[in-house]
Amino acid sequence: MEALERFLNKFIGPIAQKMNNSKFFSALAEAFMRTTPITLGIALLMIIGNFPISAWIDFLAKTGMNVHFNAALGATINLLSVYVTFNFAYIYSKKEGHDPLPAGLLAIGSFFLLMPQTIQTYTLEKTVTEFPAQVVVSASNNVEAFASNYTGGSGLFVAIMVGYFTAILYSFFIRKNLIIKMPDTVPSNVSESLSPAILSGIILALFFIVRVLFSFTPFGNIFEFITTLIQTPLQALTGSPIAIILIYTLANTLWFFGIHPNMVYGVVMPVMTANLLANMTAYQQHRELPYLTMAIVAFVCGNAFGGQGSTYGLVISMxxxxxxxxxxxxxxxxxxxxxxxxEPLIFGMPLMLNPFFFIPMIASPLLMGSVAWGLLSILDFSKYNPLIALPWTTPAPIVMALKGGFNYLIIFFIVLCINILIWYPFFKMADRKEYELEQEIAQELTK
Known part of the structure; x- marks a missing residue:
């Protein structure tokens, strides 16, 4: 244990410290965190519009209300990349000590500037009814529109890049005094809006050049380039249940030794978020969920069973x-x-650096995730609803009942039993030692 602690402090600790001090990672984590008003604000409508009762779903479809609930989703979750773009540039610029609002607005403008703005439509020319039947369609005029698949999960990597580089350029040009200085007699609101005009033009021109350059590639635009060469392979990697289990095991290991798991989550969370958004899109289009296994295993391995380390079993053992x-x-x-x-258990028990609890901290995601993965091959999850989103403080059985019904609750109870079995023997050892110590102190006091 001491050797492992020395290794982590020597090799992992400096990396974690550097990442914690990095403006990039701290701004990125905060950018996602500050989308909470949107992601949780829409939670109630998402639950109402996707409540897991067939009669209710049919009623919404017949009355046309499902269109309006989908519109609410499209204006929030399906625009997540836009919000992240603004937040990242805004927060990073604020950390640099500059007026952050122009940076956030420039990031959004640059993001949409890079995006394709036409969608080709098709019309039906004729249908041949003789066997074999044939349908002939022809391309129609292009329609000016932004594709929502680029504003949702598929655009997250571009959003991060645009937000970051916009903030970097914005800060650089301010340091080079590429701003318009207005006389003191000019109202502050006018001065603040005009001062970044020069650097804004340069930043937008640079992203315009990027757009033009990618138009000459086989991909056509930067979104397709990132999706094909970077995001899709990473999504496939983090979509693997084995990878998810290892990610959460690593996070728990680091947390045990006092290294915050955000070191791990800051790297993989954007990709996992893209996977979850892909599930939502597929559900809306009545397609098979591409990352169903990943979503369930990640939920079971993550913080839903009592916070980091899955401490439901520990509390029940207590x-x-x-x-x-x-x-x-x-x-x-x-x-x-x-x-x-x-946190009261992590720091008050403590779980951190407590040899009694090293094994359950590490074993929880390994065993719980593996069992949940195995149960997925037995239970029917065709009615799993990824559109239902609840705050992270919602108890696991409530979330699982709403999203996956009775079968998901079966997984909850089985995994909870495993969680208890993992924690119970180690807690009993710690409790026995503490009880014996209390008895010794009590005997000393009575002498």
Whole structure:
């Protein structure tokens, strides 16, 4: 244990510290975090519009209300890349000490500038009814529009790049004094809006050049280039349940030694988010979910079972506590864990750097994720609904019941039993040691 701790502190610790101090990673994490008002704000409508009752879904379809619920989704989740673009440029520029609003607006403008703005439509010319039947279609005029697949999950990598480079260029040009300085008599709102005019023109011109250059490639635009060569392979990698299990195991290992798991999540979360958005798009189009297994395994391995480390099983084991210390800690730290807030356990028990709990911290994602993966081959998840989104503090059984119905609840109860079995023997060892120590202290006091 000591050798492993020394290794992590020597090799992983400096990397984690550098990433924590990096404006790029801190701004990126905050950019996704600040989309919460959108992603959670739409949660109630998403639940109503996709409540897992067949009669309700049929009613919405017959009355045409499903179109309006889909529009609400399109204006929020399917525009996630746009929000991330703005947030990233805004937050990064703010960290650099500059007025962040122009940077955010420039990032959005640059993002849409890179995007294809026409969609080809087709018309039916004729249908041949004789066997074999044939349908003849012809291309019609192009329609000016932005494709929503670029504003959702498929555009996340471009969004990150555009937000980052816009902020970098914006800060660089400000340092080079490429701003218009207005007299003090000019109102501040006018001065602030005109001062970045020169650098704005340069930044937009640079992204215009990028757009033109990619138009001469076989991909046609930067979105297709990124999707084909970078995003799709990474999505396939993180779409693997084995990769998901290893990612969460690594995160728990680092967290045990005091290294925040954001070091791992900051790298893989954009790709995992793109996978989840791909599931939503496929569900809306009545197609098979491409990353169903990944979504379920990630949920089971992640923070949904009582926070980082899946501490539901630990809290349930604490019902049997004999030591006064753990009895009191159960009263204080137990209720928050129901809502996936387990910092009182991480730092108060503590779980961090506690040899008793190293194995359950590491084993939880390995065993729970593997069992959930195996159950997916037995249970029917054709009615799993990825559009239902709830706050991360929502207890796991509620989320699972709404998204996957009874079969998902089966996974919950089986995995919860495994989670308890993982934590129970190690908690009993820690509790026994603490109880014996309390008895020794009590005997000393009575002498």
């Amino acid at each position: 019902f049997t506590a004999k030591s006064e210390r753990y009895k009191q800690l159960f009263k204080l730290a137990g209720p928050p864990v129901i809502f996936n807030v387990n």
